[in-house]
Amino acid sequence: MSKQDKFRQQVKSFYNVIVVSFVLVLIIGVLGITYMMDPSAFSFKGDTPNSEVISTTREDDDWDKIENGIHLRTGFKDGEGLMTVVNNCTNCHSAQLVIQNRMSEERWIETIRWMQKTQNLWDLGPNEKIIVNYLVTNYPPKSKGRREALTNIEWFPLEE
Ligand code: HEC
Known part of the structure; x- marks a missing residue:
């Protein structure tokens, strides 16, 4: 070279x-x-450049979270029609007022009519059926049969 x-x-x-x-x-x-x-x-996937939007979504998830069959925010049991009940029956009083009551279908409807007449509850329209159905399914009247007959009892004969 x-x-x-x-x-x-x-x-x-x-x-x-x-x-x-x-x-x-x-x-x-x-x-x-x-x-x-x-x-x-x-920023790549996993980063949160728009953190505000994402945190709102997380809050929304928690907002209507259901754990062990209970809607955490209200205490209502999970079931068909839950959100209709949440949206119509927790505006004026807490869900507890609903939950602590157990009624038959007729009595639930009566209660709704009473609130409509006296408490300005709105006409529930087709939602009424869904709500009443949810209430009767999840909060039916407690069985109210008589206690069992007593056995092995010594009766005192009444004296004349
Ligand atoms: C417009 C307001 C309003 C809405 C909406 C509303 N309620 Fe009420 N409700 C009341 C008021 C007022 C009372 C009486 C509260 C009290 O006695 O302190 C009441 C009482 C009750 C009671 C107790 C009744 C009693 O005899 O003690 C039940 C059960 C009830 N509501 C269920 C419901 C259900 C189910 C819904 C959904 C369909 C609902 N409420 C929606 C206003 C409302």
């Missing part, structure tokens, strides 16, 4: 280093400027 060839090769590899460095600086520069203009462009 002549001296000239060697020199040429050196220039060539020096030139390569310059080109590679230039390209690297260019890429880093472009990324840097992009980041400065909009940092969220660099």
Whole structure:
């Protein structure tokens, strides 16, 4: 290899280093400027650039959370029509007032009529059936049969 060839090769590899460095600086520069203009462009899945929106969703999830068959916010039992009841029956009084009552279908309807007449409860429309059905299913009257007959009792004969 002549001296000239060697020199040429050196220039060539020096030139390569310059080109590679230039390209690297260019890429880093472009990324840097992009980041400065909009940092969220660099957030990946898992990051929460829009944390407000996401936390609201989480609150909504908790808001109507059901655990062990109980709607945590109100205490109502989970069941068909739950949300209709929650939306119509917890506006004026707590759910507890509903839950502590156990009634037959007729009595639940009577209670609703009474609230409509005297407490400004609105016309429930087709929801009434859903609500009454939920209430009778989940809060039916407690069995109110007589206690079992007593056995093995010594009766005192009444004296005349
Ligand atoms: C417009 C307001 C309002 C809404 C809505 C409402 N109630 Fe009431 N409710 C009342 C008032 C007022 C009382 C009486 C509260 C008291 O006695 O302290 C009451 C009392 C009750 C009672 C107790 C009745 C008694 O005899 O003690 C039950 C049970 C009841 N509501 C169930 C419901 C159900 C079920 C719904 C959903 C369909 C509902 N309420 C929706 C106003 C309302």
